[in-house]
Amino acid sequence: MKNRLKVLRAERDWSQADLAERLDVSRQSVNAIETGKYDPSLPLAFRIARLFAQPIESIFLDGDGGAP
Amino acid sequence: MATRRELTIAGYYAVATIGSLVIWLALALSILGREPLHGATTAWMLTGAYVAAMAWAVWFVLRLWRRLDEAAREAQKFAWFWGSIAALLLTAPVMLFFRLDALQLPHAQSPGLYFGLGWALLALAQCLCFLVAWAGWWQAKR
Numbered sequence: 015m016k017n018r019l020k021v022l023r024a025e026r027d028w029s030q031a032d033l034a035e036r037l038d039v040s041r042q043s044v045n046a047i048e049t050g051k052y053d054p055s056l057p058l059a060f061r062i063a064r065l066f067a068q069p070i071e072s073i074f075l076d077g078d079g080g081a082p
Numbered sequence: 083m084a085t086r087r088e089l090t091i092a093g094y095y096a097v098a099t100i101g102s103l104v105i106w107l108a109l110a111l112s113i114l115g116r117e118p119l120h121g122a123t124t125a126w127m128l129t130g131a132y133v134a135a136m137a138w139a140v141w142f143v144l145r146l147w148r149r150l151d152e153a154a155r156e157a158q159k160f161a162w163f164w165g166s167i168a169a170l171l172l173t174a175p176v177m178l179f180f181r182l183d184a185l186q187l188p189h190a191q192s193p194g195l196y197f198g199l200g201w202a203l204l205a206l207a208q209c210l211c212f213l214v215a216w217a218g219w220w221q222a223k224r
């Protein structure tokens with residue numbers, strides 16, 4: 015599943031380690047989510063959405079990356 | 083640089099491993115200082131000491147599990163599942179080969195030693211297969 019995590023993180027000038035610290039996950043997990051290789055659980059997806067103050071569907075894009 | 087999370091997890095690994103080793107050695111040396119090496123009483127006492135050492139490790143592994151994030155847990159589940167299956171499948175022919183005494187090895191030791199070696203082979207195979215599967219999971223997620 016594609017997502018806008020990297021863009022949102024870059025907008026705030028956060029490193030992967032910064033984001034990992036805020037989400038209480040490892041940097042490797044953030045990297046895996048950003049590259050679309052690992053889909054987070056719903057609780058983690060909600061934590062990400064809360065952190066960026068955006069709805070989940072605007073961060074995680076369904077299917078091949080088209081509009082939600 | 084290691085993050086706080088990574089240091090915490092490494093700390094749990096260290097405390098679990100070193101702690102259980104210290105408990106095992108201290109109890110074993112204490113027992114062997116009073117009891118002869120061979121004998122049913124010593125065997126029961128050493129087994130109890132080993133259980134105590136493993137209980138220490140299990141306590142910290144439980145705490146460690148709670149500190150792992152969801153991706154790390156997924157990696158562990160994947161690695162133990164496929165690593166264990168691979169180890170069982172890979173060691174089964176080895177077991178048959180030795181069971182049929184293909185190498186005609188001399189066997190002057192007690193059956194207990196061979197039982198222990200068999201267990202150690204399976205445990206080693208499981209750990210090696212786990213490591214391969216675990217590394218493969220993370221490599222695929224990079």
